[in-house]
Amino acid sequence: MKSIEEQLDREKNFHDHWASTIDVxxxxxxxxxxxxxxxxxxxxxxxxxDLKGKYMLDLGCGAGENSVYFxxxxxxxxxxxxxxxxxxxxxxxxxxxxxxxxxxTINAMEIDFPDDKFDIVYASNILHHVDPERSLHEIxxxxxxxxIACMWEPLKHNPIINIYRQIxxxxxxxxEHPLDxxxxxxxxxxxxEVEYDTFWIATLWIxxxxxxxxxxxxxxxxxxxxxxxxELRLRKTYYRLEKLDYFIKKIPFMEKFAWTIAIVARK
Numbered sequence: 331m332k333s334i335e336e337q338l339d340r341e342k343n344f345h346d347h348w349a350s351t352i353d354v355x356x357x358x359x360x361x362x363x364x365x366x367x368x369x370x371x372x373x374x375x376x377x378x379x380d381l382k383g384k385y386m387l388d389l390g391c392g393a394g395e396n397s398v399y400f401x402x403x404x405x406x407x408x409x410x411x412x413x414x415x416x417x418x419x420x421x422x423x424x425x426x427x428x429x430x431x432x433x434x435t436i437n438a439m440e441i442d443f444p445d446d447k448f449d450i451v452y453a454s455n456i457l458h459h460v461d462p463e464r465s466l467h468e469i470x471x472x473x474x475x476x477x478i479a480c481m482w483e484p485l486k487h488n489p490i491i492n493i494y495r496q497i498x499x500x501x502x503x504x505x506e507h508p509l510d511x512x513x514x515x516x517x518x519x520x521x522x523e524v525e526y527d528t529f530w531i532a533t534l535w536i537x538x539x540x541x542x543x544x545x546x547x548x549x550x551x552x553x554x555x556x557x558x559x560x561e562l563r564l565r566k567t568y569y570r571l572e573k574l575d576y577f578i579k580k581i582p583f584m585e586k587f588a589w590t591i592a593i594v595a596r597k
Contacts, residue, residue, distance in 0.1 A: 337505045338437065341459055342412050344503045345392075349415030352393050354423045358558070359399045365561040366568045367536075369529040370454070370482035370592040377525060377594040378478055381405040384449040387472065389438055389465075390456025394420025394431065400452070401429035408448075410436030438465040447472045452480045458508050463516060470520050473597045479521065482592035484508040490534055491589050494541070498548035511586040514593060521595035528588035532574040536564055 363371040382404030388397040391409035397420055401407045409420040409431045417433040424431045436442060438453070438460050451469045462483075469479050484491070486508035495502065511528070518524045537553050540546040546556065557564060579585045 338412060340505060341503055342414075345411070345413035346415035349393070349413055349419045352419050354393060354419055354426055356559075357393060357395055357423060359395045359402070359423075359427065361561050362395050362558050363399050365558060366565040366572075367557040367561045369527075369572065370590055373527050373529075373592045374452075374480045374482065374594055378450065378480060381450075385447070386450040386452060387441075387443070387448045389436065389441070389451055389453040389469065390459070391420050391433075392416050392455075394423040396452055396454060397431045398423050398427050398429055401431050402427065405450070407431045408434055410434045410441075412437055439468060441468045441472050443472045445471050446474045446477075448477060449474055450478045450480065454480075454482050455484070457481065457483050457513075458506055459503065462509060462513060466516060466520065470597060475597055477597045479517075479593070479595045479597070481517075481595075482590055483513075485511055485528070485586065485588055485591055487511065487586045488531075488534070488589060490538065494537065494548060494553070498553070500549040501552050509591070511591060514591070517593055517595050521597055523596040524593065525595075526591055526593040528579060528585045528591045529575070530589035531578050531584065531587055533568055533571040534589060535571055536567060 362368050363375060381400055384405045386400055386405040386407045388400065388407055388409050391397050391411045393416060394409050397407040397409035401424065409417060411417050411420070412435065414435050417435055420431065421433045438456055451473055453469060457465055473479060514524065514526055536557065540553055540556065541548060546553070579588070
């Protein structure tokens with residue numbers, strides 16, 4: 331039990347510190363869902379339909395980009411994060427965009443809401459920070475019958491990304507554990523309908539270019555944030571490489587070498 335508590339403390343402290351450095355005025359929530367370099371969210375948006383009036387939990391809300399985007403689409407959003415600093419940032423971002431959200435400090439492994447509460451739970455880049463099976467059961471529990479879980483996470487199989495992870499130690503926590511693609515089987519064992527896709531194989535050239543050509547220090551700038559900030563510059567290259575990814579993923583066993591996986595599951 332103590333080790334879990336220590337892990338949660340490390341995660342909370344790391345993200346509280348990160349939150350203190352975030353400039354919410356520089357965040358473009360639309361590009362993080364609709365831009366070329368947001369394939370995971372574009373996939374999710376294509377599956378979940380109209381958001382007006384939906385009661386939604388943004389689990390692991392970070393700086394609130396997700397909550398604000400969904401609130402602008404008409405959802406009633408609870409922005410939940412273990413880090414109180416991130417919840418505060420999310421509220422500031424909502425104020426900047428002129429939308430209302432509810433901020434809550436939430437442990438993804440013990441979601442403090444009753445059963446069958448939400449129409450949608452959105453969880454991005456959170457499950458690899460916690461016990462994914464335990465959190466998945468909690469997500470399932472708080473969803474209404476017929477409710478939708480939207481998740482996207484990093485995968486563990488690609489050697490290029492694993493080298494990056496070994497280098498970028500200052501922008502990651504020691505407890506992170508990217509998921510095995512077989513996590514989809516766990517989701518399928520709980521939910522009635524499951525759809526997924528994987529992203530970033532040939533398109534990983536963009537990250538390699540950051541490091542090898544542009545000499546961007548991976549411990550000074552988070553590459554997974556930079557792809558949104560510079561989406562306009564990267565767009566042409568991304569779409570060209572995305573076409574190549576489409577064919578690569580048709581090769582048996584290749585989809586697991588993607589950087590990320592997005593899953594939409596209905597209870």
